[in-house]
Every structure is written in C-alpha cells, then in structure tokens.
Amino acid sequence: MTRVRWPIAAAGVAVALVLGACDAGGGSGAACDGEVDAEALTMFAHEGSEADAYRDAISGFNETRGAELGFEVELTMIPEGQYTDQVNAAAAAGDLPDVIDFDGPNMANLAWGGHLVSIESCISDELRGDVLPSLIEQGTYAGTLYSVGSFDSGLGLWAWRSALEEVDARIPAGPDDAWTAEELGQILRDLQGAGYEHPLDTKFWYGSQGEWFSYAFTPVLWSAGAGLIDRDDYQSADGALNSAEAVGSLTTFQSWVEDGLIDKDAADDSNFIEKRSPISWVGHWMYQPYLEAAGDDLVLLPLPDFGSGSKTGMGSWAWGITSATADADAAWAVIEYLMSDEVILAITEVNGAIPGTASAIGQSTNYAEGGDLELFVTQLEGAPDLAVPRPVTPAYPNMTQVFRSVIDDIVNGADVQATLDEAVEAIDADIESNEGYPAPEE
Amino acid sequence: MSQRTEVSGQAETLTTIRTWRSAEARTAWLLSTPALIGLTAFIVVPFLLALVLSFTNQRLISPLPTRGIGLENYLSTLADGGFWQGLINNVWFVAIVVPLQTALALFLAVLVNSRIRGRVAFRTVYFVPVVTVMAAAAVTWTLLLNPNGLVNAFFGVITFGTFTPDWLGSTTWALPAVMAVSIWQGTGFQMIILLAALQDVPEELYEAAELDGAGSWKKFLNVTLPGIRNGLIFVVTVTTILAFRLFDQVWIMPQVPGGPLDATRTMMLHLVETGFGAQAIGRASAVAVIFFVLVLVLTLIQRRFIREEGGAA
Numbered sequence: 001m002t003r004v005r006w007p008i009a010a011a012g013v014a015v016a017l018v019l020g021a022c023d024a025g026g027g028s029g030a031a032c033d034g035e036v037d038a039e040a041l042t043m044f045a046h047e048g049s050e051a052d053a054y055r056d057a058i059s060g061f062n063e064t065r066g067a068e069l070g071f072e073v074e075l076t077m078i079p080e081g082q083y084t085d086q087v088n089a090a091a092a093a094g095d096l097p098d099v100i101d102f103d104g105p106n107m108a109n110l111a112w113g114g115h116l117v118s119i120e121s122c123i124s125d126e127l128r129g130d131v132l133p134s135l136i137e138q139g140t141y142a143g144t145l146y147s148v149g150s151f152d153s154g155l156g157l158w159a160w161r162s163a164l165e166e167v168d169a170r171i172p173a174g175p176d177d178a179w180t181a182e183e184l185g186q187i188l189r190d191l192q193g194a195g196y197e198h199p200l201d202t203k204f205w206y207g208s209q210g211e212w213f214s215y216a217f218t219p220v221l222w223s224a225g226a227g228l229i230d231r232d233d234y235q236s237a238d239g240a241l242n243s244a245e246a247v248g249s250l251t252t253f254q255s256w257v258e259d260g261l262i263d264k265d266a267a268d269d270s271n272f273i274e275k276r277s278p279i280s281w282v283g284h285w286m287y288q289p290y291l292e293a294a295g296d297d298l299v300l301l302p303l304p305d306f307g308s309g310s311k312t313g314m315g316s317w318a319w320g321i322t323s324a325t326a327d328a329d330a331a332w333a334v335i336e337y338l339m340s341d342e343v344i345l346a347i348t349e350v351n352g353a354i355p356g357t358a359s360a361i362g363q364s365t366n367y368a369e370g371g372d373l374e375l376f377v378t379q380l381e382g383a384p385d386l387a388v389p390r391p392v393t394p395a396y397p398n399m400t401q402v403f404r405s406v407i408d409d410i411v412n413g414a415d416v417q418a419t420l421d422e423a424v425e426a427i428d429a430d431i432e433s434n435e436g437y438p439a440p441e442e
Numbered sequence: 443m444s445q446r447t448e449v450s451g452q453a454e455t456l457t458t459i460r461t462w463r464s465a466e467a468r469t470a471w472l473l474s475t476p477a478l479i480g481l482t483a484f485i486v487v488p489f490l491l492a493l494v495l496s497f498t499n500q501r502l503i504s505p506l507p508t509r510g511i512g513l514e515n516y517l518s519t520l521a522d523g524g525f526w527q528g529l530i531n532n533v534w535f536v537a538i539v540v541p542l543q544t545a546l547a548l549f550l551a552v553l554v555n556s557r558i559r560g561r562v563a564f565r566t567v568y569f570v571p572v573v574t575v576m577a578a579a580a581v582t583w584t585l586l587l588n589p590n591g592l593v594n595a596f597f598g599v600i601t602f603g604t605f606t607p608d609w610l611g612s613t614t615w616a617l618p619a620v621m622a623v624s625i626w627q628g629t630g631f632q633m634i635i636l637l638a639a640l641q642d643v644p645e646e647l648y649e650a651a652e653l654d655g656a657g658s659w660k661k662f663l664n665v666t667l668p669g670i671r672n673g674l675i676f677v678v679t680v681t682t683i684l685a686f687r688l689f690d691q692v693w694i695m696p697q698v699p700g701g702p703l704d705a706t707r708t709m710m711l712h713l714v715e716t717g718f719g720a721q722a723i724g725r726a727s728a729v730a731v732i733f734f735v736l737v738l739v740l741t742l743i744q745r746r747f748i749r750e751e752g753g754a755a
Contacts, residue, residue, distance in 0.1 A: 085718050091503050109721070113503035204697055213698070265589045265608060394503075398720040408698040412613065422523075429518070430720060433499065435506060 031328055032122035038327035041073045041334065042097035044090075046083040046317060050351040057343045058334075065337050071330055073099070091115045091322075098325035099334050103211065104138040104149065104315035105390040105400065110322075111141045112394035112437060117321040118144045122332035127339060130357040134314045134383035141392050142439040148335065149318035150344045151353035154284040154376025154387075155216060156312065157301040160294055163278030166194055171299065175379060175386055178302040178310035181223075181252050188261040191278060198263035200256065201277040204411065205267050213407040214390060214400040215313045216281060217253070222388045224249035224306035228403060229427065234393045235436055237427040242420040249306040250406075251416050264411060283313075284376055285352055287366070300375050312379050314387035316353060354380060394437045398430040489734065496728040502721035515728035525729065527704045528712040529736075531617060535624075535708070536685045543625045544677055547632030552666070554633070555640045565637070572630040580694040583623045584610065587695075610696050613705040620691045620706055628684065632677045639673025640666065675748050679741060686737050689714070709733050 045054050058075045066072055076097070078086050084106055090096050096115060110116050123145065128136070131148050139147035164171060167190035172178050179187065191199035206212035221227055226246035229237045240246070256262050263277045269286070271277040273293040280286065281303070290298050302310040319338055321331040337343060344360040347353075354376050355361045366373045379387045390396060402423045409419045431437060499511050519525050554565045571579065586592045587609040594606040609619040647665045656664065667674075689710040693699045699715070700707035709729065717726030 088502050088718070088721070109503060112505065114505045115503065265611060267585065267588050398722075401715060401719040404698055405701070405704075408701045409703055412611075412702040414703060430722070433518075433722070434501060434504065438506075440505065 031118065031120075032332055034329060036069045036071070036327065036329045036333060038071045038098075038325075038330035040071055041099065041325075041327075041330055043073050043075045043099040043334065044083075044087065044097050045075060045077055045101045046080045046103075047077040048080045048317070048351070050347050051077055053343075053347040053350045057338055057346065060343070061334060061337045065333060069330065069333055073334055094324070096322040096324040098322060098327075098331045099319065100322055101317045101319050102147075104147075104318050105211070105214075105392070105396045107139060107147050107318065107320065108141040108392045109394040109397055110320070111144075111146045112440060114440065115323055116146045117323050117325065117328050117331075118146055119148070119321060119328075119332065119335075120145050122321070122328060122335075123148070127336070127357075130359050131339070132354070132356055132358070132361075132380050132383070134380040134387050134389065135318065135356055137384045137389045138315050138392065139318060147318040147320040148339060148356065149316055150338055150356045151316055151348050151351065152314055152356055152380050153215075153316045154312070154354055154373065154379060155219065155282070155314070156303060156375060156379075158272065158280040158282065158286060158290050159299050159301055160275055160278040161297050161299045163191060163194075163196065163199075163275065164299070167191055172301055174375065175302040175310045175312075175382070179304045181249065181304045181306045184304040185252065185256065185261070188256065188279070189259070192259075192261060196276065196278055198260055198266075198271070199277055199279055200262045201266060201269075201272045201280040201282070202262050202264075203266070203280075203282050204262075204264055210404075211400065213404045215283075215315070217407050218390060218403065219303050219311045219313050219388065220249050220253055220306060221246050222311040223303065223308055225308040227391070228399050229391050229393065229395070231391065234391065234395065235431060237399075237424040241427065242417070242424045245307065246420055247416050250410055250420070252306070254410050254413070254416060257411050258413070284354060284373060287352055287373060291372075298372075300373065302375065302379070310386070312387050313390075314380055314383060315389055395427065395431050395434070399427050402426045489730075492727040492730045495724055496731050498724050500723040500727070502718070502723050511724070515725045516732070519725060519728045519732065524704065524707060525709070525712055528700075528707045528709040531704075531706060532686055532688065532708050534617065535621060535688055536682055539621050539624055539628075539685050540678060540681050542621075543629055543632060543681055544674070546625065547629045547677065548636055548674075550629065550633045551636035551640055552662070555637055565634075568633055569630040571627045572634075574627065576627060576690040577694055579627055580623065580691050583619075583626075584695050587619050611702055613703050616696055616702060616705040620688075620695060623691055623695070624685075624688065628681065632681065635677055636670060636673050639670035643669035679744055682740065682744065683737060686710075686733070686740075 043058070045051075054077070055075065058073050062072050084103060087096070087100060087102060087106075087110070091110060091113060102110060107116070127148075128145075132152055134152050135149050136145065138149070138152075139145050161171070164187070167187060169187045169190070170179070170183070188199045202216070203212065218228060221241070224245040226243045226249065227240045230240045257264055263271050266277070269289060272280040272286075272290065275294075280290070303312050304310065319335045321328050321335070325331045339357065341355075341357065341360045341363060344355045344357060345363060348355045348360070348364065354367055354373070355364055361367045361377055365371055367377050368374075383389065391399065393399075406419055406423045410416055496515050497510050497512060498508050499506070500508050550568050554561050554568065558564075588594075589606065589608040589611070593609065598606050607615045609615045643666060647669065648661055651661050651665050687710055688708045692706040692708050692711050693714075696702060696706050700711045710733075713726050713729040713733065716722050716729060
C-alpha cells in the first residue's frame with residue numbers, strides 16, 4: 001500500500017504547485033514612477049552574433065549609469081536556438097528576470113500572458129520620436145508600447161548587376177518602382193535562358209531554424225493584399241490567408257519553384273557568391289559576404305510587387321521589462337542605456353543590423369543617406385506600409401508554425417487553395433480555443 | 443515435549459527469517475530509493491500531470507484561468523491529420539527499423555565475435571556511431587544526403603546516374619533516409635548487447651553440436667539463437683520503444699521539421715510542436731497520454747507473446 005500511496009501524494013502536490021504557478025502568471029504590472037530603488041537587477045539575453053557587444057554594453061552600464069544609480073545588472077546569456085522556449089518556460093514557472101530580450105513577434109504572446117510591463121510611462125518623448133517607426137509598430141500590442149529594440153532588420157533582393165544587364169533587366173530605383181512579380185518571373189526566365197540554371201536563391205535551407213519562412217515569405221502575401229490574419233480584430237485568418245490574392249501570389253511563387261527558377265536544393269550561400277544564382281532573396285546580414293564576393297557589382301533591390309505594392313519583412317530582437325521586476329525604473333534605465341547611440345552602434349557594428357534610432361542611423365556609414373543599404377532604412381521608415389510587422393498577436397507563435405508548413409507544402413507541390421484552407425482552420429481553431437485571446441485590460 | 447521444542451524451534455526460525463526478510467527489504471528499499479526518486483520526479487509525476495492537463499485548456503503562457511474541458515483535447519487530436527500522419531510514419535518506422543536493425547546488429551555481433559584479426563578494431567568502428575551525439579550525426583548526414591552530396595555521388599556511380607533522389611526533399615525518400623541514419627546510429631549499441639549474450643553461450647554446446655554433425659548454419663539456428671534469446675528480447679523491446687520516440691532526426695534533417703509534406707512527421711514531433719510551438723500544453727498532454735498508452739499496450743503484447751514462448755520452451 002505505502003508503495004503506491006506516496007508517489008501519488010507527491011504528484012498531487014506537484015500538480016497543485018504547477019497549476020498554482022501557471023495561474024500566478026498575471027503580473028502586478030508596476031509602471032515607472034521615476035524613482036530607482038533597486039539594488040540589483042537580473043537580465044536574460046539571447047546569445048547570437050552580437051553576444052559580446054551585449055556583454056560589453058552591460059558591463060559598461062554597471063560601470064557608469066548603474067554605478068550612478070546604485071545598482072548592478074547580472075546578465076545571463078542563453079543560446080539562441082533554445083532562447084524562446086526557455087523564456088516561455090521561465091514565464092510559465094514564474095522565474096523571469098527583470099529585463100529580457102525576445103524576438104519581436106513573440107512580444108504579444110508574453111504581454112498577453114501578463115509577463116511584460118508597459119513602457120509607456122518609462123520612455124521619454126525624445127527617445128520615442130527617435131526610435132524607428134517599425135520598432136514602435138513591432139512593440140505595440142493592444143494600443144500599448146511594450147518594447148523597443150536597439151536594431152531592426154531589412155529584407156530585399158541582392159543581385160549581381162552584371163547578370164541583370166546581361167538580360168537587359170530594368171534596375172528599380174526604390175520600393176516605388178519595384179519589379180512586379182510578373183516582371184521578376186520574366187527576368188528569372190531570361191536569366192535561366194542565359195545559362196543560370198536556378199537564378200533565384202531563397203535560402204530555403206534556413207527553414208528549420210524557425211522564423212525564416214514567415215519572415216521572408218509573408219511579404220508575398222502582404223504585397224498581394226492578403227495576410228496571415230484579418231488585422232481588424234485578429235480573430236480569424238479566413239478571407240485573409242485563403243483569399244484569391246493569397247492563392248494567386250503563392251501560386252506564382254510555386255510556379256517559380258516548379259520551373260526551377262528558385263534554387264530549391266541550395267544548402268549554403270555559395271550559389272549567389274559564385275554567381276550561379278545571381279539574385280538572392282535574403283536579409284541585411286548577407287551584406288558583408290555578398291560585398292566581398294561581388295564588390296561594386298552588388299546591388300540591393302526591393303522585393304517584387306505582387307499587386308499591392310512592394311512590401312517587406314522587418315522586426316528583430318527587442319528589449320522588454322517583465323512583470324517580475326520590483327522596480328521598472330531601474331529596468332528602464334538599463335534599456336535606455338541599451339538604446340543610446342553609442343551602444344546601438346557598437347551592437348550593429350557587429351551584427352550588421354539597421355540601427356534602431358534615427359540618430360544612430362545618421363552616424364552609420366552604410367545606413368546613412370547615400371549609403372549602400374539606405375533602401376533598408378527607407379523600408380523601415382515606411383512601416384507599416386512598406387515594411388510590415390508580423391501580426392502583433394498572442395496567436396503568432398501558432399500562426400508562424402502553421403505558415404512555415406504552408407510554405408514547405410507549397411514548395412513541395414501541394415495544392416495552394418487546399419493548403420491555405422487547412423492553415424486557416426488551424427489558426428482559427430487555436431484562436432477559438434484561447435477564447436479569442438482577449439486583450440488585457442489596462 | 444519434543445513436539446513443543448520442535449514448534450518453538452520452528453517459530454524461532456520463522457522469526458529469524460522474518461527479521462532477515464525485513465532487513466533485506468529495508469536494504470532493497472534503500473538501494474532503490476535513488477532510482478525511485480528519479481522515476482517519481484521525472485516519469486511518474488510528469489505523466490500524472492500530463493494526464494490531468496490533458497483534460498484542461500492549459501496553455502504554456504496564458505492569463506486565462508485553467509479549466510477542465512473534458513475530452514476536447516483528445517477529440518481534436520484524433521481529428522488532426524498531422525497526428526495521424528505522425529502515427530502512420532511511426533508505425534512504418536518501427537515496422538521497418540526494428541527487424542532490420544536487430545538483424546544487422548546480430549549479424550555484426552556474430553561477425554565481431556568470431557576469431558578474426560582486428561576484431562577489437564571492428565567492434566570499435568561499429569560502436570562509434572552510438573557515441574556520436576544524434577544531433578551532430580543528423581547534421582552531418584543532412585549534408586551527405588544533399589542531392590549533390592556524397593551519398594548521391596556514390597549511388598550515381600553504381601547506378602550509372604539512374605538513382606540520385608533528392609533524399610530529404612522527397613516525400614518518398616525522406617523517411618527511408620531517416621530510417622537509414624537511425625539504423626546506422628543505433629545498431630552498434632544493440633550489437634554490444636548481443637555480443638555480451640553471445641559470449642554467454644557455453645562453448646560445450648557448440649562442441650556437442652559439432653559432434654552431432656551440425657554445420658555452422660544449424661549451430662546458429664539451434665545453439666546460438668536459443669542461447670541469446672533473452673538478449674534478443676531485450677533488444678527488440680528497447681528498439682521498439684526507442685523507435686517510437688523518434689524525434690532528433692526528423693527535427694533536424696528535413697528542411698522543415700517533419701517535412702516535406704509531413705513525410706517525416708512523428709508523434710513525438712507533433713507533441714513538441716503542439717506543446718512548445720503552438721503552446722497548447724493541454725492538447726500536447728493529450729498526445730503524450732495517447733502515445734504512452736499506445737507504447738505501453740505494444741510492449742505488453744510483446745512481453746506476453748514472448749513469455750508464452752518462454753513457458754513452452
């Protein structure tokens with residue numbers, strides 16, 4: 001008897017504990033009151049390419065601003081691959097630190113769960129005006145600002161100018177006169193005719209790392225006038241993800257794969273670098289390697305227009321204050337320091353991303369007016385009409401997973417309409433089972 | 443009088459046995475405590491939690507109160523094409539990998555058990571994949587299986603270019619590719635267990651069989667196989683359970699986990715994607731419970747089948 005009884009009792013306790021912890025998720029939501037009284041702060045950040053810059057920034061903070069205010073920050077770096085799961089698990093267990101960073105589209109999920117504090121009462125009007133509009137879009141959920149980031153990302157088409165000239169392709173000057181999808185299709189066919197077997201590189205091999213498919217290919221939907229969800233109320237994907245526009249644009253995309261225009265089997269960057277695929281659909285992070293390969297021949301172009309104008313992806317890692325903090329002012333002091341031009345430039349120097357404030361952009365060689373990468377800044381300044389944030393809703397984690405398989409299925413020849421109808425069902429079922437993700441009451 | 447002495451003597455013996463037994467029991471409990479604590483904390487409690495959560499709307503992160511929703515998670519799981527695709531792939535995987543891997547392991551074990559030169563080197567070589575981390579092996583194999591990779595270079599030569607599939611990008615060949623990598627990785631471990639079993643078969647039995655005029659095939663059938671029966675049972679049971687838990691390979695190797703077109707989706711992958719990706723802990727718990735029951739039933743059937751054979755022997 002005893003043998004049976006005690007594990008069950010232990011389990012019972014554990015059940016109660018876990019359920020209790022889950023229920024205790026809703027935070028106090030302490031806002032900034034202008035007074036710093038913390039003595040120590042904890043922080044999680046993802047360990048990506050900019051990890052050393054983060055470490056330097058935090059020790060810089062501890063030595064200067066932190067010393068002035070009388071507290072220190074203890075930074076824990078977590079490998080990028082597991083970061084989001086770790087933060088979600090810490091949130092579920094009530095173990096979050098004071099300050100965290102998160103990939104932009106995950107913000108709404110954390111905020112909805114009551115794990116983030118609004119930074120409306122913390123941010124100065126000056127900083128708010130300086131931050132890229134795209135980052136404000138990405139950081140605003142249910143009408144409230146929850147996060148700002150030190151940098152943002154850019155997505156476009158990189159090309160070998162000489163290859164385009166070979167087939168007499170028009171070279172667009174900016175997002176306003178981007179190639180139409182039809183035009184790009186024709187250019188790709190011409191390039192194929194000129195001996196480039198698979199002229200377009202789309203980095204499908206990034207796929208299993210998570211956000212790439214959603215980040216890179218939702219602009220196809222937006223540019224056609226479709227989307228992942230009806231953004232009026234974020235309650236249903238019906239009529240957005242399975243609309244005629246969505247089916248049309250993704251069918252075009254599928255035909256590029258089927259006709260071999262896209263280098264579907266590439267496993268590394270060599271296809272563009274060795275000019276086998278002279279056009280590459282990828283983000284700002286490939287600038288350095290591509291510049292080394294192509295030199296003056298490298299040209300950056302906007303994504304094609306599928307009918308409603310060229311749209312592009314945006315969003316990146318951003319800072320937020322968790323509801324576990326006892327002192328939002330201290331936490332904000334850290335974020336404010338991370339948003340200073342000096343720190344932003346140090347971080348973006350390493351990861352090559354677009355600086356998160358206009359003032360930092362002005363001091364950057366590549367992104368300032370006339371720089372090689374000015375297009376990315378133009379796109380982000382045009383948010384949310386040019387650069388479009390991924391839907392800011394707690395349903396996003398499920399949505400991105402669904403869309404990831406949509407792209408995989410379509411690339412592998414599945415029927416587009418049927419695939420999208422199924423995806424709509426999966427997205428709607430999740431929203432329904434979470435009671436429509438009711439927005440938090442402020 | 444003598445009777446009475448006898449009785450009291452018996453009573454004494456009983457008491458001794460009882461004390462001895464309880465002392466033994468205490469030692470047994472003491473020795474098994476660490477394992478029991480581990481099992482309770484990491485198997486029993488989480489499973490009971492999963493059982494409870496599978497009847498609720500629990501999400502990983504949610505401000506909504508947790509409430510019971512009856513069988514809804516089970517119903518939506520059973521109505522989910524992804525789950526069934528995972529189950530079908532799992533069954534295929536088990537049906538092909540378990541016999542193949544066991545046979546290959548047995549073959550290798552017999553091979554490295556024979557008195558050939560450098561058998562230690564062979565044993566080491568066959569065992570190396572087991573020590574390799576599955577994730578690292580999967581990444582390496584992904585590169586080897588690239589349409590322009592080494593595997594196709596090999597097949598291209600031996601089939602004169604007629605057979606060079608896009609392994610992981612093809613709905614037909616992705617699962618077989620995953621199976622091949624799994625067999626490659628798992629066989630060495632099974633081989634070692636069977637090797638130990640082989641070395642337990644008494645040499646005299648072989649000598650006796652030889653005297654009876656048995657050839658090497660007959661010796662294998664009538665001496666080796668019955669001699670390593672327990673080892674084989676263990677290997678088949680464990681391989682079945684491990685095969686059902688297939689996850690690392692299908693997470694890492696295809697372009698999208700479980701792809702292309704769900705060709706390599708497994709129940710484990712479905713569970714992780716539901717619980718962590720979509721954050722639907724309640725539904726993922728239902729998947730876990732269904733998975734557990736399925737594997738349990740299969741293991742029980744296997745055991746029953748094998749035990750009856752043991753009784754007959």
